[in-house]
Amino acid sequence: MIPDLDSQIGILVYSTKFPGIGGKIRVEPEDFQVSELISEKSKKSIGDEHGYAVYKLKKKKIDTNHALSGIFRQKGIRLKSLGLKDASAVTEQFVCSGNKGKPIENFSSDKYSLEHLGFVKKPLSKKDMVGNHFKLKISDCQNKLESFTEYEKILxxxxxxxxxxxxxxxxxxxxxxxxxxxxxxxxxxxxxxxxxxxxxxxxxxxxxxxxxxxxxxxxxxxxxxxxxxxxxxxxxxxxxxxxxxxxxxxxxxxxxxxxxxxxxxxxxxxxxxxxxxxxxxxxxxxxxxxxxxxxxxxxxxxxxxxxxxxxxxxxxxxxxxxxxxxxxxxxxxxxxxxxxxxxxxxxxxxxxxxxxxIQCSDYSAHGDVVEFSLSRGSFATILLREIMKPQDPMIAGF
Structure with missing residues (x-):
């Protein structure tokens, strides 16, 4: 049975025949970890020379826009992200200054931290981001996570x-x-x-x-x-x-x-x-x-x-x-x-x-933890939907 919420957003099928393990996600923020992936070329372009400062933004319990607004209020620097990460996860992503100049020093608050990585000759943009790596814990599931193998056949x-x-x-x-x-x-x-x-x-x-x-x-x-x-x-x-x-x-x-x-x-x-x-x-x-x-x-x-x-x-x-x-x-x-x-x-x-x-790579599952990488624009919740087959996605933490 397709949940009513899925039908409301146009999802009328499951891609896989896997029966589903149930369970819940995001019981704790640490249960849903996301790290942004940029291309090898973009990684190599970050150097010690002066230019546009690149930082690693780590955050939890706050979305990207609110974190960047907070940094601007505290430090007076406007930073741009390559993609948006939501509040109900622990996330790492690249952010870049739009102006050349002296970088701000590393700092952290209760919800986010900023680490200076180096400089680039031209600001990083969405095109430099190739995807995201996810590490996710599924609580209270019937332990058959390892038996899900259909991750290459998901719409x-x-x-x-x-x-x-x-x-x-x-x-x-x-x-x-x-x-x-x-x-x-x-x-x-x-x-x-x-x-x-x-x-x-x-x-x-x-x-x-x-x-x-x-x-x-x-x-x-x-x-x-x-x-x-x-x-x-x-x-x-x-x-x-x-x-x-x-x-x-x-x-x-x-x-x-x-x-x-x-x-x-x-x-x-x-x-x-x-x-x-x-x-x-x-x-x-x-x-x-x-x-x-x-x-x-x-x-x-x-x-x-x-x-x-x-x-x-x-x-x-x-x-x-x-x-x-x-x-x-x-x-x-x-x-x-x-x-x-x-x-x-x-x-x-x-x-x-x-x-x-979905283009899924680096897939592994052990106990109640699953890890995988997805290309830019694909949703981890869509892969999890196939693994868990939740009766009510919102109650299951989606």
């Missing part, structure tokens, strides 16, 4: 985090923006509730479902609901939904659109698998990524990984998956051209491609 779904985890709403917000229904967008941000959310959050959201309550309950909206407060403030002051949405940082508005694209991708991948398409071997006419992440047509004998379209306004129809993708778009009453948003062009998305299967 590359977008994981729960992409959709808001406990409150899977981001893709709904994205769809409402695409439909240029900004009244609905505001309503979803402020009042969409989930059975996994806290009682307090649900209560305040229920009150905010009525516009007449905006002013009265503004001060009761918790500080951590920062986006909700931005939108509410604009609605109270101006009452214009599009203006309220525009007040949200553009990176987050783009993220909402990407979440909806991710939902379409998950549904299309599920449908292709259910209809018997081979998603683990590329065929003539397929679009693939090579080992350097460069996209091109399938070439026999070359080491390539099958890719599926990630729908946007430049959607490429000529793949064997157009049948499934077009059906999903029809059901959703959305077309590729909708991803060009006339009223909010800065959030438009042309789309692209994504690998169909």
């Amino acid at each position: 590359n779904f977008y994981g729960y985090q992409r959709f808001g985890s406990k409150r899977p709403v981001t893709h709904h917000i994205g769809k409402a923006i695409l439909q240029q229904d900004f009244v609905k967008t505001v309503d979803l941000i402020l009042s969409f509730t989930s059975s996994y959310d806290s009682k307090e959050n649900t209560e305040i959201r229920q009150k905010l479902s009525d516009k007449a309550n905006y002013q009265q309950y503004f001060d009761q909206v918790p500080i951590q609901m920062d986006i909700e407060r931005i939108v509410l403030k604009e609605m109270i002051e101006h009452g214009e939904p599009i203006r309220a949405i525009r007040a949200i940082p553009v990176s987050l508005r783009r993220f909402y659109i990407q979440a909806y694209q991710s939902f379409i991708f998950n549904q299309s991948l599920s449908a292709a698998f259910l209809e018997g398409e081979d998603l683990f071997e590329a065929q003539t006419g397929d679009v693939c990524f090579d080992n350097h992440g460069i996209i091109g047509k399938y070439v026999k004998g070359m080491d390539q990984n099958l890719a599926l379209p990630f729908v946007g306004y430049s959607y490429y129809k000529k793949t064997r998956f157009d049948f499934q993708i077009s059906k999903v778009l029809q059901q959703e009453e959305i077309s590729p051209k909708d991803f060009f948003i006339k009223e909010m062009q800065e959030a438009s998305s042309e789309g692209g491609f994504r690998q169909a299967a």
Whole structure:
């Protein structure tokens, strides 16, 4: 049985026949350890010469953005990360200064530490990151972890985090923006509730479902609901939904659109698998990524990984998956051209491609601990979902 939460985010299948070991993840922050991997070339480019300072950021119980904001407040230095790491894990990642100059000294606080590694001639970017290594403990599982061997045959779904985890709403917000229904967008941000959310959050959201309550309950909206407060403030002051949405940082508005694209991708991948398409071997006419992440047509004998379209306004129809993708778009009453948003062009998305299967390496399992490396953009929770087959992903710590 596929959990209801999985269906809500477009994941309608399991890739493996493994029965699942149950259990829980993230009982302690140390149970979920993530280390960022950069290319050998990028590693060798870090030297002692002056340039842009590179640091190793180690953190726990705080996400990357909040850690970098804290470092800026304490040390006055702006650092950029190659990828985002969430709060419910112990993580290590590379961060880089955007300006040349003297590095700051190593320091640590209760939630994060910064270690200077050297300098690079040009700042590190997302392109330098090749993946992540995970070391994960599964508590209270039936001890058959070693018998899971199907890690090379797992579909590359977008994981729960992409959709808001406990409150899977981001893709709904994205769809409402695409439909240029900004009244609905505001309503979803402020009042969409989930059975996994806290009682307090649900209560305040229920009150905010009525516009007449905006002013009265503004001060009761918790500080951590920062986006909700931005939108509410604009609605109270101006009452214009599009203006309220525009007040949200553009990176987050783009993220909402990407979440909806991710939902379409998950549904299309599920449908292709259910209809018997081979998603683990590329065929003539397929679009693939090579080992350097460069996209091109399938070439026999070359080491390539099958890719599926990630729908946007430049959607490429000529793949064997157009049948499934077009059906999903029809059901959703959305077309590729909708991803060009006339009223909010800065959030438009042309789309692209994504690998169909997870590329997993360095896999090992012993007792209740599993370790593996995944290429950039793949979710460890999707591999864990196949190992654990949780009845309720949120209760299991996902």
